[in-house]
Amino acid sequence: MGDWKTTAGLPPGRRPRALSPLREHLRDTFWFAPTVALVLVVAVWTAASAADDAILTALRDAGDEDAVRDLLRIAEDAKTVVTTVSAAMMTFIGVVFSISLVAVQMAAGQFSPRVVRIFVRSRITKATFAVFLATFVLSLLVLTSYDSEPDPALVSSTPLVQSVLTVIMVGLSVVLFVMYVNSMLRLMRVVHVIDRITAESLRVVAGMPLDMAAEEPVALGPETARLAHHGRAGVLRDVNIARLVRTARQQGVVLRLIPRIGDFVTPGTPVFTVHGRNGGHDGHSGHDGHGGRSGPLTKGLRALYSQVSVGAERTFHQDLGFGLRQLSDIALRALSPAVNDPTTAVQAVDRIVQFLSAVARRPLGASLYRDGQGTVRLVQSVPGWTELVDLGFAEIRMYAVHSPQVTRRLVAGLDDLLGAVPEDRREPLIRHRALLTEAVERAVPEAADRAFALHPDRQGIG
Known part of the structure; x- marks a missing residue:
C-alpha cells in the first residue's frame, strides 16, 4: 500500500468512540x-x-x-x-x-x-x-x-x-x-465569543488522530468501488469514524472519504472510494457493473450510506477549518465600513495566530484511522497548511489595508509564525507578508504612514 508518513515518536491514532457523532448532533439540538x-x-x-x-x-x-x-x-x-x-x-x-x-x-x-x-x-x-x-x-x-x-x-x-x-x-x-x-x-461580548470559537477549534485539533499522512498524495492501491451520496443535499457535517473503520475491517478494504468535512454535497456526489487490501486482494472477485465488487462486499458497503451525516450548516465536530472561518468572518465584519471596529479584528487575528501556531508542526493533509490490529482502514482528507494559512489571512489582508492597527498585527503575527514553523511551511507566510506589503504601498500614499502601517506590533496600536 505504500509507506505511511506518521508523526515521529507518536503511537498509532486514537480509536474514536462510536457514539461521538450522536453526542455532537444532540449538542446541536435544543x-x-x-x-x-x-x-x-x-x-x-x-x-x-x-x-x-x-x-x-x-x-x-x-x-x-x-x-x-x-x-x-x-x-x-x-x-x-x-x-x-x-x-x-x-x-x-x-x-x-x-x-x-x-x-x-x-x-x-x-x-x-x-x-x-x-x-x-x-x-x-x-x-x-x-x-x-x-x-x-x-x-x-x-x-x-x-x-x-x-x-x-x-x-x-x-x-x-x-x-x-x-x-x-x-x-x-x-x-x-x-x-x-x-x-x-x-x-x-465579542472577546468571549472569539475565545469560545478558539477553544472549540483547538478541541478539534486535540481530537485529531495522532496518525496523519503527509500532504502529498498517499498510495492506497487500486480503486475497487466508488460510492455516491444518495441522501439530501447539504453540508457534510461528519462521518461515523468508528463504524466506518469497523465496516472496512470486516470487508478487508481501505476507505477514502472524497469530500472534506464542510463540503457541500448533492445526490450523486462521490463520497467514498474503496480500495482493496494490499492492492485489492481481499478474497473477493468480480464486479457488479457499477464500479464495485459483487457479492458480500457490495452488500456490506451499503451500510456506509448511513454513516454519513449531511446537514444545513457546518459543525466543529470534525471540521478543522470551521473555527478559522468564523474568526475570519468576525474580523471581516469588524473591518466593514458599517461596523469599523479594528480592535475586534485584531482580537480575531490574535486567535487565528494562536490556532495556526497549534497546528504549525502537525502533519496535515489526511487523517489515518486504524483498526485494532493497526491496519489503516479510513483516510479522511483535512485542509493542508497552505489552505489553513490562506483561510486565516487572505480575506482579512485584503480588507485591512486602510487600518494600520490591523496591518501591524498581521505583520507581527506572520513574523511570529515564520519563526515557529518548519522551513517547508514558510512559503505561504512569506507570500502573505509580501502581498500585504504591496497592498499597503498601493493604498497608503505617504511613506511615513506606510512604514507605520507595516511595523510589527502584537497589539496593533497598543
Whole structure:
C-alpha cells in the first residue's frame, strides 16, 4: 500500500468512540435536554408521591393523629407556594427566553450568523431551560396530588415530599438563572465569543488522530468501488469514524472519504472510494457493473450510506477549518465600513495566530484511522497548511489595508509564525507578508504612514 508518513515518536491514532457523532448532533439540538429533564421529573414525582403515601400510611398505622394533622397543615401551607410557582414559572420562562432570542439576534448581526450555534450549544442555557420547564411541570403534578376532601380522616394523600422537591427546584432555578444571565452577558461580548470559537477549534485539533499522512498524495492501491451520496443535499457535517473503520475491517478494504468535512454535497456526489487490501486482494472477485465488487462486499458497503451525516450548516465536530472561518468572518465584519471596529479584528487575528501556531508542526493533509490490529482502514482528507494559512489571512489582508492597527498585527503575527514553523511551511507566510506589503504601498500614499502601517506590533496600536 505504500509507506505511511506518521508523526515521529507518536503511537498509532486514537480509536474514536462510536457514539461521538450522536453526542455532537444532540449538542446541536435544543430539545434533547428539556425532554430528558421532563422524563426525569415525572419519574422523581412518581417516587416522591409514593414516599408521601408511605409516610401518611405509617403515621395512621401508628395511631398518631396529631402528627397526621400537623402533616396535613404543613402540606396545605405548601400548596400556596406550589400554586404560586405554577402560575409564575411559565411567564418567567417566556420573558427570560424572549430577551435571550433578542440578544442572540443582536450577536449574530454584530459578529457573524455562524456564532448562533454557540448559544444553541451552551450547556448553561440548556440546563436553565430544562430546569425551568421541569419546575413548572413538577408544580402541576404536585397540585394534582392534593386531595379535595374536607375531612382530614378521609384524606389519602399529603404531597409534603413533593412540595419540598418543588421548593428545591425553585431554588435551583434561581441559581441557574443567575448563572444563565452571567453566561449570556459574557457571550454578548465579542472577546468571549472569539475565545469560545478558539477553544472549540483547538478541541478539534486535540481530537485529531495522532496518525496523519503527509500532504502529498498517499498510495492506497487500486480503486475497487466508488460510492455516491444518495441522501439530501447539504453540508457534510461528519462521518461515523468508528463504524466506518469497523465496516472496512470486516470487508478487508481501505476507505477514502472524497469530500472534506464542510463540503457541500448533492445526490450523486462521490463520497467514498474503496480500495482493496494490499492492492485489492481481499478474497473477493468480480464486479457488479457499477464500479464495485459483487457479492458480500457490495452488500456490506451499503451500510456506509448511513454513516454519513449531511446537514444545513457546518459543525466543529470534525471540521478543522470551521473555527478559522468564523474568526475570519468576525474580523471581516469588524473591518466593514458599517461596523469599523479594528480592535475586534485584531482580537480575531490574535486567535487565528494562536490556532495556526497549534497546528504549525502537525502533519496535515489526511487523517489515518486504524483498526485494532493497526491496519489503516479510513483516510479522511483535512485542509493542508497552505489552505489553513490562506483561510486565516487572505480575506482579512485584503480588507485591512486602510487600518494600520490591523496591518501591524498581521505583520507581527506572520513574523511570529515564520519563526515557529518548519522551513517547508514558510512559503505561504512569506507570500502573505509580501502581498500585504504591496497592498499597503498601493493604498497608503505617504511613506511615513506606510512604514507605520507595516511595523510589527502584537497589539496593533497598543
